[in-house]
Amino acid sequence: MPPEFSFLCPLANGLHARPCSHIAEIAGRFQAEANLTNRRNSRVANLKSVLSLISADVLLGDECLLRFAGTDEQAASVATRSYLEKDLQSQEEVSPAFEAKKKSLPRSLRKLEVQTVYGIPLSKGIGQGALVIAVGTVLPEIGKHDPAGNIDDERRKLASARAALRHELQELIERSASETACGILKTHLGILDDPAFMEKVDHYAQQSKTASDAIVLAAKDFADTFTQSKSEYIRARAADVLAVCSRIYQLIYGNDGEKDALVLNGPAILMAEGIDAQVLLRMDRTHLQGIVFGEEQKTSHVTILCRTLGIAAVTGAAEVKRTFHAGQEVLLDGSRGLLLSLTSAVQDFYRKQRAIAELRTEKAGRFATITGTTADGKQLEVGANVTSDIEVKSAFQKGCDGIGLFRTEMLFLGKDTPPTEAEQFEIYASAAKSAGAKSVILRTFDIGGDKPAAYLPFAQEQNPFLGHRGVRLYKDNLDLFLDQLRAMMRASVFGKVRIMIPMISVLEEVHWVREQFEQVKRDLTSRGQAFDVSIELGIMIEVPSVVPVLDKIAAEVDFCSIGSNDLVQYLFAADRGNPKVNHLANARHPAFLRLLRQICVQVKQHGKWIGLCGEMGGGARNLPLLAGLGLDEISMAPNEVLFTKQRLAALSSADCARLVEDALELATAEEVETLIDKFVLNGSERPLIELELVIIESHSKNREEAIRELVDLLHQTERTEDPDGVEDAIWDREATYSTDMGLGFSMPHCKSKSVSHSSIAVLRLKEPMIWEEASTVPVRAVIMLAMKNEPGKHMQVMSKLARKLMDEDFRDQIGSSRTREELVRLLTKDAGIT
Amino acid sequence: MKIVAITACPTGIAHTYMAAEQLEKTAKALGHEIKVETQGAMGIENELSANDIRQADGVVFATDIEVEKKERFEGKQIVRVSVKDAIKDAKAVLSRIQT
Numbered sequence: 022m023p024p025e026f027s028f029l030c031p032l033a034n035g036l037h038a039r040p041c042s043h044i045a046e047i048a049g050r051f052q053a054e055a056n057l058t059n060r061r062n063s064r065v066a067n068l069k070s071v072l073s074l075i076s077a078d079v080l081l082g083d084e085c086l087l088r089f090a091g092t093d094e095q096a097a098s099v100a101t102r103s104y105l106e107k108d109l110q111s112q113e114e115v116s117p118a119f120e121a122k123k124k125s126l127p128r129s130l131r132k133l134e135v136q137t138v139y140g141i142p143l144s145k146g147i148g149q150g151a152l153v154i155a156v157g158t159v160l161p162e163i164g165k166h167d168p169a170g171n172i173d174d175e176r177r178k179l180a181s182a183r184a185a186l187r188h189e190l191q192e193l194i195e196r197s198a199s200e201t202a203c204g205i206l207k208t209h210l211g212i213l214d215d216p217a218f219m220e221k222v223d224h225y226a227q228q229s230k231t232a233s234d235a236i237v238l239a240a241k242d243f244a245d246t247f248t249q250s251k252s253e254y255i256r257a258r259a260a261d262v263l264a265v266c267s268r269i270y271q272l273i274y275g276n277d278g279e280k281d282a283l284v285l286n287g288p289a290i291l292m293a294e295g296i297d298a299q300v301l302l303r304m305d306r307t308h309l310q311g312i313v314f315g316e317e318q319k320t321s322h323v324t325i326l327c328r329t330l331g332i333a334a335v336t337g338a339a340e341v342k343r344t345f346h347a348g349q350e351v352l353l354d355g356s357r358g359l360l361l362s363l364t365s366a367v368q369d370f371y372r373k374q375r376a377i378a379e380l381r382t383e384k385a386g387r388f389a390t391i392t393g394t395t396a397d398g399k400q401l402e403v404g405a406n407v408t409s410d411i412e413v414k415s416a417f418q419k420g421c422d423g424i425g426l427f428r429t430e431m432l433f434l435g436k437d438t439p440p441t442e443a444e445q446f447e448i449y450a451s452a453a454k455s456a457g458a459k460s461v462i463l464r465t466f467d468i469g470g471d472k473p474a475a476y477l478p479f480a481q482e483q484n485p486f487l488g489h490r491g492v493r494l495y496k497d498n499l500d501l502f503l504d505q506l507r508a509m510m511r512a513s514v515f516g517k518v519r520i521m522i523p524m525i526s527v528l529e530e531v532h533w534v535r536e537q538f539e540q541v542k543r544d545l546t547s548r549g550q551a552f553d554v555s556i557e558l559g560i561m562i563e564v565p566s567v568v569p570v571l572d573k574i575a576a577e578v579d580f581c582s583i584g585s586n587d588l589v590q591y592l593f594a595a596d597r598g599n600p601k602v603n604h605l606a607n608a609r610h611p612a613f614l615r616l617l618r619q620i621c622v623q624v625k626q627h628g629k630w631i632g633l634c635g636e637m638g639g640g641a642r643n644l645p646l647l648a649g650l651g652l653d654e655i656s657m658a659p660n661e662v663l664f665t666k667q668r669l670a671a672l673s674s675a676d677c678a679r680l681v682e683d684a685l686e687l688a689t690a691e692e693v694e695t696l697i698d699k700f701v702l703n704g705s706e707r708p709l710i711e712l713e714l715v716i717i718e719s720h721s722k723n724r725e726e727a728i729r730e731l732v733d734l735l736h737q738t739e740r741t742e743d744p745d746g747v748e749d750a751i752w753d754r755e756a757t758y759s760t761d762m763g764l765g766f767s768m769p770h771c772k773s774k775s776v777s778h779s780s781i782a783v784l785r786l787k788e789p790m791i792w793e794e795a796s797t798v799p800v801r802a803v804i805m806l807a808m809k810n811e812p813g814k815h816m817q818v819m820s821k822l823a824r825k826l827m828d829e830d831f832r833d834q835i836g837s838s839r840t841r842e843e844l845v846r847l848l849t850k851d852a853g854i855t
Numbered sequence: 856m857k858i859v860a861i862t863a864c865p866t867g868i869a870h871t872y873m874a875a876e877q878l879e880k881t882a883k884a885l886g887h888e889i890k891v892e893t894q895g896a897m898g899i900e901n902e903l904s905a906n907d908i909r910q911a912d913g914v915v916f917a918t919d920i921e922v923e924k925k926e927r928f929e930g931k932q933i934v935r936v937s938v939k940d941a942i943k944d945a946k947a948v949l950s951r952i953q954t
């Protein structure tokens with residue numbers, strides 16, 4: 022009788038790809054036919070096929086029967102059994118510890134106990150929609166290619182594409198340093214040579230008579246089976262099959278020209294693996310609510326694109342596919358770097374956060390028409406970074422003082438041919454017109470190996486960020502460069518256009534560019550085409566090698582703008598998108614601040630204009646440093662402009678200059694952070710309490726809600742820029758012991774650097790609540806004391822209030838005040854708080 | 856009776872002062888003389904002198920953190936309670952002073 026035995030699956034994640042490939046590999050060593058029957062679902066799998074095994078959906082505890090038949094059946098049975106019984110356990114994947122990361126979730130959200138995935142914040146914003154899992158390349162629709170006359174031709178195409186892919190994968194495996202990447206590539210190789218896969222492709226090839234449909238149908242078959250599995254691991258394998266099929270398709274039908282755009286049918290959060298800038302640019306983004314990237318995502322233009330297009334994005338969230346299923350409604354929080362299952366409680370929380378954000382934007386609106394200015398009257402233009410002429414228009418509506426960076430390469434990507442001079446002229450002219458008298462800095466295309474365009478032949482580069490990109494490309498693609506220069510110069514008659522060159526590393530490049538620039542001027546003149554004769558030519562300072570010789574370079578350009586993103590990465594030799602090293606790429610490190618200072622001094626010595634157009638331009642913590650460095654301009658994402666002007670208006674340029682002097686003397690990033698902590702970010706002191714900090718009829722039902730409601734008040738009134746930080750600090754204090762002392766009120770408090778202005782905020786509860794389990798007396802009022810790290814004179818007032826609260830009559834009055842005014846009066850006059 | 860006390864809590868911005876106030880009020884109501892030193896976010900306030908301590912019939916530490924300069928109290932009987940105890944029932948705390 023042929024040998025057979027049964028087996029009980031001991032793996033928490035079921036028989037996923039890795040053990041399946043081991044089993045298939047063992048079974049493949051023998052002549053004997055071997056199959057597995059999953060008793061739970063009666064599915065039968067060929068033991069020699071990984072895909073077939075995965076399709077059997079063997080989950081933890083499933084009983085399976087294995088049968089062997091053939092000349093060497095006994096040996097096959099023994100070998101397989103030995104693997105299953107001895108080695109299978111070691112295939113268990115250990116999930117990384119999540120507990121350590123949980124801190125990033127505000128307590129009030131944690132209380133909601135929803136499914137959560139933690140990642141790294143990439144691009145601010147909140148989006149919600151169905152989770153759409155996309156692979157790098159999307160397969161075409163069925164019937165895209167007409168059936169071929171000869172089925173053998175189609176089979177040959179498939180066979181040679183498979184051979185090419187096998188070769189490609191083997192090379193990648195050899196080159197790959199990372200074990201994880203290697204594992205994935207091997208899985209792909211396994212799929213490619215899988216008997217069940219080959220059978221299915223061939224079956225569909227025969228049926229449909231086209232290689233294209235054969236690939237698509239086979240991919241769909243496997244993907245559909247896998248996505249139905251209860252095991253997240255097995256569900257995730259669908260992406261592998263799709264990736265293999267996509268690549269085979271590409272190898273037969275070519276790449277960019279044929280690639281179909283990604284289509285979203287409703288509000289969606291896109292789980293993108295290897296999605297490139299082209300796909301993102303090409304797709305209709307109407308329904309795109311946010312993008313989440315898996316762990317492998319590194320700094321690339323797709324990440325910058327997310328920020329510039331204002332798409333909320335989170336990276337390093339590999340757990341998404343294990344936690345959520347495709348089609349599940351999720352919420353993506355780009356600021357906190359989270360994905361949450363979209364429950365009604367989550368919706369309520371974010372609705373409130375949105376309302377606060379809108380309120381704050383409204384308040385900042387008055388700065389729209391005023392050039393960025395400090396409290397003591399020093400101007401610092403606040404510009405916007407954009408990628409299209411449409412954005413220029415909206416950026417000016419959002420109150421920017423100019424366009425600090427127009428990334429023109431976006432016009433070049435996602436197309437089969439480069440934009441013509443005429444097309445570009447139209448776009449640049451429209452941008453110049455929208456800007457009126459304000460300046461628009463057009464940066465010539467910064468394309469490189471990391472974001473290839475279809476019509477530019479790029480050699481595969483080991484390190485595209487140190488490779489053939491930016492200005493380094495222009496000599497080899499002179500026509501493209503000259504077309505662009507002409508278009509830009511011609512647009513200069515409609516406004517104040519300035520031209521900026523990316524990736525300058527040596528003066529020789531400036532010389533060469535200047536020659537082309539003058540030549541284009543002569544060409545235009547001889548053609549009789551108008552341009553602004555005083556049009557300025559500037560450079561990006563993003564390669565550190567220009568800084569030591571900036572005295573020479575600044576003399577030969579009209580202006581400079583610091584590209585802080587690349588300058589930081591190149592200075593510290595650390596990729597900002599790599600979680601293992603991105604802590605090094607710190608724009609507030611003294612090393613970088615000294616470099617910035619050197620740049621500003623050198624450029625100013627030549628009386629030239631100096632701006633900064635990297636991401637450092639945004640963000641409240643950088644602003645005092647930037648305001649103290651002596652820059653003429655900073656530019657940022659358009660949405661940041663108003664808030665930056667608002668913050669700037671509260672800063673004294675003299676204080677900021679002193680701050681920079683002090684920071685330049687420091688040795689470590691930590692010391693700089695401490696220094697900034699001490700600096701009053703939001704200008705002068707504000708009163709401890711005001712009407713907006715009192716809610717007379719709060720509907721909060723528990724401690725978590727009450728604390729968040731108070732923290733939200735601080736956020737809304739611009740007393741904190743980091744409400745989650747305040748919330749954490751309050752909870753840290755609550756953790757030592759409850760601030761409910763059994764007196765009918767509780768007094769949560771903290772001293773934290775997240776507080777910009779020391780504040781007292783009060784909730785009177787509509788329904789008294791039990792503060793914590795051990796509480797005996799219900800709490801009627803919650804008085805929150807939020808002190809900033811350097812409490813100063815406010816501390817005295819705070820201690821007075823604390824003492825006053827021991828007076829029962831005073832407490833009763835707080836409990837019975839009918840209006841906010843009455844309550845504020847009580848706290849200010851009667852308690853002596855000023 | 857003459858009493859000296861120290862109050863100190865972890866953040867030093869609320870309960871330190873609430874406890875001090877409660878001890879002062881309660882002691883006065885009971886006819887005792889009291890001086891309370893607070894060790895809070897503003898540092899040491901109303902500091903107890905060597906004389907205050909020498910003359911005191913009782914010493915109370917209503918603290919949740921380490922007391923600073925506690926060498927001043929060498930040889931003294933000390934009632935040690937938490938800040939919370941002093942706020943909730945100062946009378947019971949004071950009654951623990953043995954005369």
